[in-house]
Amino acid sequence: MKDLNLINQLTYYFTHNGLYVLQQFNRTFLMAIYGVLLGAIVGIPIGIWISQHRKLSPAVIGIANVIQTVPSLAMLSILMLGLGLGENTVIVTVFLYSLLPIIKNTYTGMLSVNPHVLDAGKGMGMTRWQVLTTIRIPLSLAVMIAGIRNALVVGIGITVIGSFIGAGGLGDIIIRGTNATNGGAIILAGALPTALMAIITDLVLSFVEKRLTPKTSSAR
Amino acid sequence: MLLEMSHLRKEYPNGKMAVDDFNLEVGRGEFICFIGTSGSGKTTTMRMINRMLHQTSGTIKINGHDIAKMDPVKLRRSIGYVIQNIGLMPHMTIQENIELVPKLLGWSKEKRAQQAHKMIALAQLPDEMLERYPGELSGGQQQRIGVVRALAADQEIILMDEPFGALDPITRESLQDLVKHLQEDLGKTFIFVTHDMDEALSLATRVVIMSQGKQVQVDTPENILRHPANEFVTNLIGEERLIRAQPNILTVSQIMKRHPATIQPEQTLADAIDTMHERRVDTLLVTDQDQKLVGYLDIDDVSRKTDVQTPVKQLMNHEVSYVQAKALIGDSVQRLLKLGVKNIPVVNQEKQLVGIVTRTSLVDIVYDALRGAPATDEQPASPINVDIHAAANHEGSADA
Numbered sequence: 001m002k003d004l005n006l007i008n009q010l011t012y013y014f015t016h017n018g019l020y021v022l023q024q025f026n027r028t029f030l031m032a033i034y035g036v037l038l039g040a041i042v043g044i045p046i047g048i049w050i051s052q053h054r055k056l057s058p059a060v061i062g063i064a065n066v067i068q069t070v071p072s073l074a075m076l077s078i079l080m081l082g083l084g085l086g087e088n089t090v091i092v093t094v095f096l097y098s099l100l101p102i103i104k105n106t107y108t109g110m111l112s113v114n115p116h117v118l119d120a121g122k123g124m125g126m127t128r129w130q131v132l133t134t135i136r137i138p139l140s141l142a143v144m145i146a147g148i149r150n151a152l153v154v155g156i157g158i159t160v161i162g163s164f165i166g167a168g169g170l171g172d173i174i175i176r177g178t179n180a181t182n183g184g185a186i187i188l189a190g191a192l193p194t195a196l197m198a199i200i201t202d203l204v205l206s207f208v209e210k211r212l213t214p215k216t217s218s219a220r
Numbered sequence: 221m222l223l224e225m226s227h228l229r230k231e232y233p234n235g236k237m238a239v240d241d242f243n244l245e246v247g248r249g250e251f252i253c254f255i256g257t258s259g260s261g262k263t264t265t266m267r268m269i270n271r272m273l274h275q276t277s278g279t280i281k282i283n284g285h286d287i288a289k290m291d292p293v294k295l296r297r298s299i300g301y302v303i304q305n306i307g308l309m310p311h312m313t314i315q316e317n318i319e320l321v322p323k324l325l326g327w328s329k330e331k332r333a334q335q336a337h338k339m340i341a342l343a344q345l346p347d348e349m350l351e352r353y354p355g356e357l358s359g360g361q362q363q364r365i366g367v368v369r370a371l372a373a374d375q376e377i378i379l380m381d382e383p384f385g386a387l388d389p390i391t392r393e394s395l396q397d398l399v400k401h402l403q404e405d406l407g408k409t410f411i412f413v414t415h416d417m418d419e420a421l422s423l424a425t426r427v428v429i430m431s432q433g434k435q436v437q438v439d440t441p442e443n444i445l446r447h448p449a450n451e452f453v454t455n456l457i458g459e460e461r462l463i464r465a466q467p468n469i470l471t472v473s474q475i476m477k478r479h480p481a482t483i484q485p486e487q488t489l490a491d492a493i494d495t496m497h498e499r500r501v502d503t504l505l506v507t508d509q510d511q512k513l514v515g516y517l518d519i520d521d522v523s524r525k526t527d528v529q530t531p532v533k534q535l536m537n538h539e540v541s542y543v544q545a546k547a548l549i550g551d552s553v554q555r556l557l558k559l560g561v562k563n564i565p566v567v568n569q570e571k572q573l574v575g576i577v578t579r580t581s582l583v584d585i586v587y588d589a590l591r592g593a594p595a596t597d598e599q600p601a602s603p604i605n606v607d608i609h610a611a612a613n614h615e616g617s618a619d620a
Contacts, residue, residue, distance in 0.1 A: 120307025214311030
């Protein structure tokens with residue numbers, strides 16, 4: 001093994017532990033997705049709600065901001081005290097961190113809808129609910145997705161750190177690498193898929209974001 | 221009455237009075253323009269009609285039904301609504317935009333599509349445009365869609381809030397033609413808010429002039445030009461516009477010269493020549509004891525006779541054309557010029573002579589009408605302008 005260079009060591013690792021890496025990849029990805037999905041389920045309605053009650057927005061966004069300022073390792077440890085070791089704690093942490101980008105983007109998206117369009121909709125006889133579902137949400141969907149995209153990239157990072165509290169995933173491989181002598185290849189074996197995951201999800205969601213941007217031109 | 225607004229008042233919590241005791245009855249097919257400076261309450265009043273705003277007190281009735289007792293959503297679906305910033309949904313095609321209210325009302329898909337085709341034709345735009353998105357249309361085309369969208373569900377009343385304010389003058393004019401056509405040919409009733417006086421005067425059947433929440437004057441465009449209620453209205457209309465409208469609002473009595481040179485039929489030719497010399501004129505108007513115009517005496521008629529003792533009545537021309545003092549200049553000017561006379565006497569209803577109109581005073585009127593108001597630094601104001609203000613300040617000033 002010592003005779004091999006870094007690249008060769010890496011390929012060696014992948015060929016021998018390919019399935020294991022894939023399993024961990026899957027695990028990390030699912031934890032991040034679950035956390036963000038929960039964040040979206042809670043955050044989007046909150047964002048819509050505070051856009052209708054704007055007096056509440058500084059308080060709500062303030063709280064989400066405070067959550068964001070807690071270092072992720074500290075947050076994991078604090079939650080661990082209550083929720084114990086394991087993936088659930090990581091999912092809750094990802095959920096908490098995804099709240100701010102999702103709430104904030106939903107809120108901004110809702111407010112960025114041209115008020116004249118809303119006025120016209122109301123003036124033509126749309127109910128509040130119709131204005132929300134046929135004008136406000138479609139016109140702010142892209143901004144909301146951008147928030148989810150942010151949350152997911154942050155969430156993947158947190159999930160990897162989550163290995164410290166026994167959640168498993170690609171973080172396990174990285175930690176193993178840092179503990180081994182000359183473990184550079186093992187670190188890379190964990191870090192590269194993580195980076196790849198972040199990049200790919202970002203690309204996929206940016207594509208989704210573009211698709212969801214309401215068509216305003218027939219030339220496409 | 222289609223729409224009745226009585227004692228409308230809108231007061232904001234901070235004590236600002238936006239609309240104060242607004243009363244108006246609007247008949248079917250009328251085109252009402254609300255005009256005033258910003259903050260005059262015109263938009264506020266309009267927005268109360270479809271309950272986008274709620275009045276502090278007062279009632280609005282449509283076809284006799286108090287709108288405060290109606291479901292606001294249903295009410296709004298029955299009233300067309302066009303705003304300045306167009307308000308087309310950017311993420312919907314033109315067809316979807318036009319079909320918006322019919323869809324809310326639950327029309328069938330076929331009926332909606334049919335209506336969309338009808339409406340795009342009404343807007344004088346090609347059918348293919350239905351597939352396009354608002355962002356691909358010019359501002360004028362978008363507002364055409366905005367206008368017909370407001371009619372798509374056969375709304376009877378259409379509210380328009382400065383709909384053409386952001387358009388260039390040529391586009392604006394073609395859109396004004398469109399709404400005028402909708403009102404005249406389809407019998408739609410328009411409540412139109414504008415700050416453009418030309419727009420209000422050319423479109424409206426009645427203009428409501430507002431200032432600080434109060435109605436200053438409610439009248440037809442002609443009457444407003446003829447008798448502005450006060451100085452505010454005069455200023456709002458603008459001097460230039462009043463001058464351009466002069467031939468249609470000024471009466472002959474306002475431009476005539478008073479005390480023309482006259483002579484009695486019984487007086488002699490010698491007296492006539494003396495008077496002509498004294499007043500430096502070549503024509504004398506002949507009036508009887510009651511000041512009634514009976515003829516005229518020209519210098520040509522005088523020179524042919526040598527006997528200076530001849531009475532005027534033997535020489536004078538009985539065929540004399542005249543104009544009524546109350547007649548509008550616009551109506552008389554054509555006739556005056558065609559007669560080819562240098563001047564023409566003005567009489568009142570009893571045919572008594574009250575003055576004379578010379579061709580030069582007509583030239584002034586025509587000049588002002590064509591070239592606009594004299595530059596403001598030209599002080600003092602021309603006598604014509606003084607007349608205008610006199611006309612503006614005295615109601616029924618047409619009396620000689």
